[in-house]
Amino acid sequence: AVMGFSMQMSATTGLLLLITGVVGYKLLQLGYVSVGSIGVAFTFIVLSGTSIQMFFEWLAQFEEAMTGIERLDNYLRRPLETGLKLPHSRQFVTNHPTYASNEEADLKRQALTQKPSAGIDVVDLWLKYGEDLPFVLKGLNFSIKPGEKVGIIGRTGSGKTSFVQALFRLYPFAEGKILIDGKGAGDVDLSLFRRSIALISQEPTLFRGTVRENLDLPGRLPEARLHDALARVGLTEWLEAHPLKLETVVEERGRNLSAGERQLLCMARCLLQEAPIVVMDEATSSVDPQSEEIMVRATREFFKDRTQIIIAHRLSTLEHCDRVLWLDQGQVRLFDRPAAVLPVFQSTHL
Numbered sequence: 001a002v003m004g005f006s007m008q009m010s011a012t013t014g015l016l017l018l019i020t021g022v023v024g025y026k027l028l029q030l031g032y033v034s035v036g037s038i039g040v041a042f043t044f045i046v047l048s049g050t051s052i053q054m055f056f057e058w059l060a061q062f063e064e065a066m067t068g069i070e071r072l073d074n075y076l077r078r079p080l081e082t083g084l085k086l087p088h089s090r091q092f093v094t095n096h097p098t099y100a101s102n103e104e105a106d107l108k109r110q111a112l113t114q115k116p117s118a119g120i121d122v123v124d125l126w127l128k129y130g131e132d133l134p135f136v137l138k139g140l141n142f143s144i145k146p147g148e149k150v151g152i153i154g155r156t157g158s159g160k161t162s163f164v165q166a167l168f169r170l171y172p173f174a175e176g177k178i179l180i181d182g183k184g185a186g187d188v189d190l191s192l193f194r195r196s197i198a199l200i201s202q203e204p205t206l207f208r209g210t211v212r213e214n215l216d217l218p219g220r221l222p223e224a225r226l227h228d229a230l231a232r233v234g235l236t237e238w239l240e241a242h243p244l245k246l247e248t249v250v251e252e253r254g255r256n257l258s259a260g261e262r263q264l265l266c267m268a269r270c271l272l273q274e275a276p277i278v279v280m281d282e283a284t285s286s287v288d289p290q291s292e293e294i295m296v297r298a299t300r301e302f303f304k305d306r307t308q309i310i311i312a313h314r315l316s317t318l319e320h321c322d323r324v325l326w327l328d329q330g331q332v333r334l335f336d337r338p339a340a341v342l343p344v345f346q347s348t349h350l
Ligand SMILES: Nc1ncnc2c1ncn2[C@@H]1O[C@H](COP(=O)(O)OP(=O)(O)OP(=O)(O)O)[C@@H](O)[C@H]1O
Pocket: 129, 133, 136, 154, 155, 156, 157, 158, 159, 160, 161, 162, 163, 283, 284
């Protein structure tokens, strides 16, 4: 609307110039005005015309910018996830809860548990991705003991990844709860909860930044620990080959690394996280022998004292688990020793 007005303005300026020209010419002929004063009148009209036009163009831009701010404001006023607060250093007018300064400092040092592993209790868990979407997890009930190594199997779409999302509380539950080491959301801070789970997905999550940043974004770990983690996953030689060492730049999604290197780097990060629970979600698409091998090494060596949840598509990977959970259309079909679950699953689906 303002843009249209600015167009109108330039038309008005043109009309004014025309009228002034005609009238000025008549007056000049009659000897009432000098050529100079007509010139001044012209200049004045053009100048004021342009500045008025500029004013309205600026108004148009301002209007546009304000809708951006409005959207941002709407976004900032959205309710926070339950169990989360905003950083103490930030001041918002949105009335969101913020941490007290000492509370925030404590939180950085805290861990959900001091033990190397934690138990998980899933109680009557119902999950759907949206109000009008069907349930994808339908009343899950099971417990995983601290240090247990649990495999999850199920046909595609049975809810394996959805369970992992639920574990991280990426979606609100319709009903039920998940307790880690006996604590649910509401008992502890959500960030503590999430920090206690390390996720190894088959699409390694690397971002543009240095190796150091990809391993330890807050930059709170000593360099020796980073080197130690890289050595354990076997990336020392790789690092030595790069002159910038820990400052070597990793491209977006780790494009400048091989698939194996990407996985190992993510593995090193998970080692540094020292989470009591480690989740490995293997995608169907990428079951190459190399990732398989890394996965097996991870479960046997790197994370052997942790609670492990392994989603694998090769049944051979799951033979060494303590128990296997068979998910079928969002429900637990069987949860028992591998020898009791895998053959039944195999005869049902292959
Ligand atoms: N973000 C989402 N929004 C809506 N529906 C989803 C979303 N993610 C998954 N679903 C649905 O939830 C159901 C379970 O999906 P899920 O990803 O948990 O399956 P999965 O067992 O991990 O399968 P796969 O073996 O192929 O990885 C599917 O029907 C899927 O369409």
